[in-house]
Amino acid sequence: MKLLKKNIAVFLLTLIAFVYVPQSIHAEEKLPINADAAILVEADTGKIIYEQNADKALGIASMTKMMTEYLLFEAIESGKVEWEQTYTPSEKVYTLSTAPGLSNVPLRPNEQYTVKELYEAMVIKSANGAAIAISEIVAGSEGEFVKMMNQKAKDLGLEHYQFVNSTGLSNYDMLGMYPKGTGVNDENLLSAQDTATLAYHLMKDFPEVLDTTSLPTKKFRQGTAEEMIMNNTNAMLKGRRYSYEGVDGLKTGTTPFAGSTFTGTAKRDGTRYITVVMDSKNELGQPSGADRFKQAADLFDYGFNHFTTVNFTLDDLDKKDNHSFPIAKGKEEQVKMQTKESIQLLLEKEAKDSIHVKIKMDENKLNEDGELQAPIKKGEKIGELFIENPKKSEYLMELTPEKERISIYAADSVEKANWFVLTTRAIGEFFEEVF
Template identity: 35%
Template sequence: MANLWRSLIVAIASVSIWLGGAPSVMAHAATTDDIDASAALAIEAKTGKILYAKNADQALPIASMTKLIGIYLVRQAIAQGKLQWTTTVTPDANIYALSQDKQLSNVPLRQDGQYTIKALYQASLIYSANAAMMLLGNAVAGNQAKFIDQMRAQLKAWGISDATIINASGLDNNELAAVDRYPQTTDTDQNLLSAKDVAIVAQHLIADYPDTLATTSIKEMLFDSGNSDATKMANYNTMLPGLATAQSDFTVDGLKTGTTDRAGDCFAGTATQHGMRIITVVMHANGSGDDKRFVQTAKLMRTTFANWKLMTVATAGKAVPGHTQLAVKYGQQGTVPLVADKTLALYVPKATTAAQLQYSYQGQTKRVLAPIAKAHAVGTLTVAAKDDPLGYLNGQTAQTVTIKTAQTVKKANVFVLIMRGVGEYFGDLLAQWT
């Protein structure tokens, strides 16, 4: 990303703060479903419920949103004990040279400098520092090609099969030294993912390493403090509270911007409102002004929060309508009550009522044989809103709950079974005579 463009954004944000905070125009923008971007997506962060989708399956340039994949691998290496936050690394000649390019997003590194993993991690997330991200890649994998291989493998492990990943930073390939380019790639190659793919990456990062948000929400930090080339890193995400495009009705605390000529203005964001966390992806935002990615993201976030609600469709230990009991053969009692094994709540369109839920049951429907234990699973119930075609990020169209027995039913003794059989026999005869 061009450092000059970044400087302009920071300047605008600083002026806005000096004048007294986020503009009220942004906070009261009209709700609309028309997101002006090449692709856009919104999901509920925990379940992956898709809440909005526009051209979300097409692979497009992702620029520095790429760094989210590498950051995940850094966190994984730390969790596995392969790296520590205090581990120090020194840039090679090519990474050093790249870090000196002031036309790109960078923190200047020194040839003989030793930098902690923590400092490089912060620079990569807050300031989108390209050379810092590449140095992290070397720390994780040994060199750039091996790091790219790990990035590709991680995406495949998440079920992403349409990705093109050729470098760790998100820069166009022609910005990198030939030795740092992935083998057999060209000057014009770039990283490509779909909006859904980016959301999958962001969802895993937040779920597995939630404290990532403590870094992505930092507004400003000093890199390499105490040295003559210390760099003030102002977060390029100006939707953070107190910055130029912050919103008054929901709180944004991440994640990552991305900009190249071909990618346009991109942003993978996350926000909370009334306990609901969403992840949004806007790719190649259209419109005028340097904040267009944030204008479209604000519109997307607002329309998402406005149009969806959390609805409880099953309660742990309680019966589910239509599946309250099941017949028991040879039991001390003729039926056993059924209950849901967990509380299940779905995000559904706000106008959805209980009557508009669609239930689909698979399992035992006629009767079970005694003895049968408490909490014995007899089937599963899938639930979805009838008028919701979007489904989930993992391809599912509904959520499931297991239906279990609410109590133990013992087998009746022989005498009871004989008397019951005799009664059924004469009952059948009587039915034939009448």
């Protein structure tokens, strides 16, 4: 009996060894992101690849300027503001643009600056005075601009937000000149997910923003007495200390309240990701400006190394049947199928072979035998190509998920056969069955 039990145990262990195959759990991995919140998003669809405490509203510091950029682009697009129009600094802008300890380019009274110069200073140098100047140009005052910021946040579907100024500064650092309608202790807040959503809309609606965010350096007021070199605050750009292949944006932020924050974007081989890191910490748990870039690199690595965009077409059907489908009472007995696009899915690289592609024909066009009924016109929709049992994914608020089904069209017209053709065909089928 003991020998029998021992043999059974050995058999079961052997069976388990053959049956059990460890499965990849990339989507559930805990990445080494030592920050209060983080998120990784595929930029074309808004598909969330990784998230960590992504729904909590936290300080965003100068990442606020992405909203200021968005509203400026809207004003340019509508014709309300022009790139070459000029602006003379208000007393508020002059004072804050020359205040010690704040990121700035000095904006002097009685000088005129173009909107383009102010925009570039805000984007590249994170110049706070330039951001306030833009708010005055667009809305007349920073207080009115703040109202526009919060309304736009609502329009874009953000859920956890509070905008109190155009810069991301803490209001108590604004030398008493914080916007009307806000309080001295108020702060700009967003969740990591909402920050990624804002970045998504900024790049989707105004992709030209990357022409500026991708510049490692640029001269401000070149050829004038005010000429100065502006180094981009994004240290992941080419040639910078934490350079990462494909990075071309987007915005850093640092204040005592928010800590070190960063919204980054990178594109490789046609795939673009958005990362957000909020209040990054080093290995000692201390706020760290460098670690926001290192952690963004970890997020990018995770996306680029483990995921790939896969196209699925009629060629991926289990039974291709020459891309054709039976048609009843037609001059031809088959109609060729075609699609105008492919199903594109961002998948873990090892998951591609587990995807099953199916077709579902339009039931209103089928007879009792499951055949299409002639006549069929070229270009007529006759069914759909779809992914069977797709893995459920999460997407940014209000965004359209990946297409998991696409339309199938008739590649050619098939006219209804006349009685002679149908009779001849029936006789032929009869004798085939007999013999």
